[in-house]
Amino acid sequence: MIKNNFKYNNRIMLAVFLITIGSIIRILLHNNLPGSPSIYITVNGITQPMFMLDLFFIVAIISLVSGILLGGYYTFIVPISVMIITDFVIGNNWIAIFTWSGFAILGLIGYFIKKKKSLTLTHIPRIFGLGIGAILLYDIWTNFGTWLGGWYTHTWGGLVLCYTKALPFMFWHLLSTSIAMVLVILPIIYLKEHKLNIPDFQIKPIEHKISFVVPVILMILALLGLLV
Amino acid sequence: MNSKTKNNLIYASKIIFPLIIVIGLFIVGVSAGIITFEPPNKLTGEITATIEIDFGDGTNYSNIFTVENSTVFDFLLEVEEIGEIIVGTNEESGSYEIESISYNDKKYNHGEDGYWWLFYVNEQFAIDSADKVYLSDGDLVEWKFENF
Known part of the structure; x- marks a missing residue:
């Protein structure tokens, strides 16, 4: 009983730590990002910077780590808490629920890695593959939101333009989050392989189900928010 | 080649091949003029x-x-x-x-x-x-x- 309570509190403490560190870094780096590097890409007749720098990678890595280490409810509680706290300072708009649900999906993919017991050195390619897939899913989902929300005309051409304009953000998300994964997830794997203080929390079946249902509900709410 | 060496090679290839593909795509993009290091030319007139x-x-x-x-x-x-x-x-x-x-x-x-x-x-x-x-x-x- 005491041991379980200790473990449960450890889980909350780790969640609070992740929320705090994610919020502080996102707020501190806000307005302090350098300008886009002088690399340009021409796609679909549109020339634009290849990388548009933003702070996606901070929340993305926190989401993945919360899924990998904590799992369950925390796959969505941690990233959404970081977003709510920091959006309160930085600001956001109607796209917020799309980005929040996007990060919940990232957390869920982290949780999937945990459930499949893939957090080992032999599974590094799979972890990176899933991480990159999660980033692409996030970008497809949130940019679909900007198209649906009326920033572009509701035609095939508008949708193509929306995704073309989103490419610099996607390239940056892939690059920055891949680097963040090397810097954060690889040490976690190393510590876990060497049995050094990386807890393995057990998830109850009901918590497991809820962690899958909540991102779906958020996605439905995001769509309803625009359609109603 | 024993099975351990073979497994190690497969493992390394899963990391190296995607990197080669990304670098290759970048080089092809630069060669084809899709990726440039100069801002788009201003329209004149x-x-x-x-x-x-x-x-x-x-x-x-x-x-x-x-x-x-x-x-x-x-x-x-x-x-x-x-x-x-x-x-x-x-x-x-x-x-x-x-x-x-x-x-x-x-x-x-x-x-x-x-x-x-x-x-x-x-x-x-x-x-x-x-x-x-x-x-x-x-x-x-x-x-x-x-x-x-």
Whole structure:
């Protein structure tokens, strides 16, 4: 009983730590990002910077780590808490629920890695593959939101333009989050392989189900928010 | 080759091949001119475009301008130059951000009460800053003071 309570509190403490560190870094780096590097890409007749720098990678890595280490409810509680706290300072708009649900999906993919017991050195390619897939899913989902929300005309051409304009953000998300994964997830794997203080929390079946249902509900709410 | 060496090679290839593909695509992009290290060339000659400003409270402004080598930002400054509006700007990381637009003695501040200055070119939302978007002849620029 005491041991379980200790473990449960450890889980909350780790969640609070992740929320705090994610919020502080996102707020501190806000307005302090350098300008886009002088690399340009021409796609679909549109020339634009290849990388548009933003702070996606901070929340993305926190989401993945919360899924990998904590799992369950925390796959969505941690990233959404970081977003709510920091959006309160930085600001956001109607796209917020799309980005929040996007990060919940990232957390869920982290949780999937945990459930499949893939957090080992032999599974590094799979972890990176899933991480990159999660980033692409996030970008497809949130940019679909900007198209649906009326920033572009509701035609095939508008949708193509929306995704073309989103490419610099996607390239940056892939690059920055891949680097963040090397810097954060690889040490976690190393510590876990060497049995050094990386807890393995057990998830109850009901918590497991809820962690899958909540991102779906958020996605439905995001769509309803625009359609109603 | 024993099975351990074979497994190690398969494992390494799963990491190395994607990296080679990414680097290869970048090199092909540079060779084909899709990826460049110079900003897009400015359009030359006179550009005629319509500029519309929606102040979000029912007030609207519209005019047609002909300007040389012009970005969306230049067109907005053109409206200021003829004394119709006053534009407040802030330069950050080499880009200009609109801080306010004043019209008929009323100042509309970017970010005030959840209203933000956004612009659309030919009804399409523009992600880039206004000084980075070059217009073509006949374009329609809409500045909207929108509430989120």
